Each structure stands twice: as structure tokens, then as C-alpha cells.
Amino acid sequence: MTEQAMTHNTLSANLADWTIQLIRAEGLGRGDALPTARDLAQRFGVSTPTMREALRSLQATEIVEIKHGSGIYVGPNIGRTVLPNRNAGVLSPERFDELLEARLLVEPRLAELAAGNRTREQVDRLRECLERAAGQLGDDAALHTENMDFHRLIAETAGNSVLAEVVDSLLSVHGPEQRQILRIYNDRERDHAEHLDILAAIEAGKPVVARRLITKHLEVVREIVAANLSEES
Structure with missing residues (x-):
């Protein structure tokens, strides 16, 4: 033609x-x-x-x-199955809950898989990420980057490349919303401590514990964000 x-x-x-x-x-x-x-x-x-x-x-x-x-x-996305929509726009407050719900449906399973599949090198990368985060608890922009990288690394460690791309897309496209979630949650030390507990379960090869910890972590964040947005409304 x-x-x-x-x-x-x-x-x-x-x-x-x-x-x-x-x-x-x-x-x-x-x-x-x-x-x-x-x-x-x-x-x-x-x-x-x-x-x-x-x-x-x-x-x-x-x-x-x-x-x-x-x-x-x-470019970097040549091999991807799931591509982030760079023109997704800003989430409405109502969709914050949907974003966290989506993460709750995916990330606990990935943490479970990561605990069963992790290698020494992958655990080291997760630990290094949290060590960098520990030095950025007073800098929300830098802390946000390290926190999101921690969640991405868990997804990569799980060994399911498609689900890892789903998590990466959620975190990449809705970066501003994720930063706002960090601001609303407003407990950097607790957030970091929970990340350390998740890492410990993955490193110890405890899939059930890893799944439970990241589920609780995201559920608490979801509850606090929902309550805060309700008060602001």
C-alpha cells in the first residue's frame, strides 16, 4: 500500500x-x-x-x-510487555485508593515470590537501596526515589517480568501521587522500619511472612491516606 x-x-x-x-x-x-x-x-x-x-x-x-x-x-522500553502511559494525567483523590488497591493486589504476591527466589546479589541490592533511604529520611524527594526503587527491586526479585513491569508502570506514571502519599503518611521512620522488616523476611526465605508484612504495610498506608483525604474533603 x-x-x-x-x-x-x-x-x-x-x-x-x-x-x-x-x-x-x-x-x-x-x-x-x-x-x-x-x-x-x-x-x-x-x-x-x-x-x-x-x-x-x-x-x-x-x-x-x-x-x-x-x-x-x-530505547530502554524495547523489550517491555507493559508500557506506562506518560499522559495519564493527575489522579483524582478518589483514585488514590484505587492505586493503592492495585498495589495491594500485586505486590504481596511478588514479595512472596521474591522470598522464594532471591539470590545473594538481589538481597544485597535491596539492602543497599534501604541503606541509601536511611540517609534520606529528611529529604522527601530523595527518599521517595529510594522507596519506589525498593518496591521495584522486590518485583524484579520475584522473577515475573510482566508483573514487575506492571509495578514499575504504576510507580512511574503516578510518581507525583506516590510522593503525595509519602507526605500524607508522614511517618518516615515507621515506613523505613517496615521496609527493613520486609527485607529481613525476603532474605530469610520466608514467603508467607514477606507477603504478610508488605500487605500490612500497604494496608496501613491505604487507611491513613484515605482518612487524611476524607478530612481534607
Whole structure:
């Protein structure tokens, strides 16, 4: 089908798909260089501006990275099954509870799996993350980053890459809401102590305890946030 015969949206979607197929066919990975937009346009039989538009759509989901003056490269999300929606917008107060409920449905199972699957290296990474967090209890922005990384590392340790991507997407897209949850919860020391207990259960290989601890941790956060938002309303 020629460029003229396709609708604009269909053509852009097809070009994005063809670019992904090219990346996979060539065995390219994150950071590998792609042909120029002009070369890709010639390869697919379209105009260069049309090709650039398709590449920008791939850049929005970090499938590719466009570095001006350098080139086009394979992005970090090329191998992902679940992609975060960067345009999700700000959650309404009512959806805070839904966000925490979603985490409650997923993260306890991941903590359980992590306790059964953990390696020494993974435990060390979890501990290092909490050690960094311990030094940031007075800096909410830095503490938030370490806390979210701790939850991501648990998901990675569990060994289910799709569920790990689900957790990462929830934490990445709703970063501002997660930071607000930290502010509302307003007990950094308790939060950190509970994280240490979860780590201890994972390190000791106690799946049931790890699941129970992270469930209680998220349930308490959910209760405090719900009560606070109700008072503010």
C-alpha cells in the first residue's frame, strides 16, 4: 500500500511497527544505533517527515531515543510487555485508593515470590537501596526515589517480568501521587522500619511472612491516606 493510500494514523502506526520489527530482526538492543530517518524512509518507501513523525511516536514510549546531532538509538522500553502511559494525567483523590488497591493486589504476591527466589546479589541490592533511604529520611524527594526503587527491586526479585513491569508502570506514571502519599503518611521512620522488616523476611526465605508484612504495610498506608483525604474533603 502506498503512502498516499493509507490514512495518516494508519501509516504512522505501521511505520512504528515496521521499525520495531527491524530492531528485532537485526537483533538490536538498548543503546544500539538505528539508520537515519532518511534511510528508514527510503527503506519503507515514505517521505522523511512522515518517518520522523513515526519515530517521535516511538520516542514518546521510549522504544527509541532520538539524540539531536548524534542519531537514533534503541530505547530502554524495547523489550517491555507493559508500557506506562506518560499522559495519564493527575489522579483524582478518589483514585488514590484505587492505586493503592492495585498495589495491594500485586505486590504481596511478588514479595512472596521474591522470598522464594532471591539470590545473594538481589538481597544485597535491596539492602543497599534501604541503606541509601536511611540517609534520606529528611529529604522527601530523595527518599521517595529510594522507596519506589525498593518496591521495584522486590518485583524484579520475584522473577515475573510482566508483573514487575506492571509495578514499575504504576510507580512511574503516578510518581507525583506516590510522593503525595509519602507526605500524607508522614511517618518516615515507621515506613523505613517496615521496609527493613520486609527485607529481613525476603532474605530469610520466608514467603508467607514477606507477603504478610508488605500487605500490612500497604494496608496501613491505604487507611491513613484515605482518612487524611476524607478530612481534607
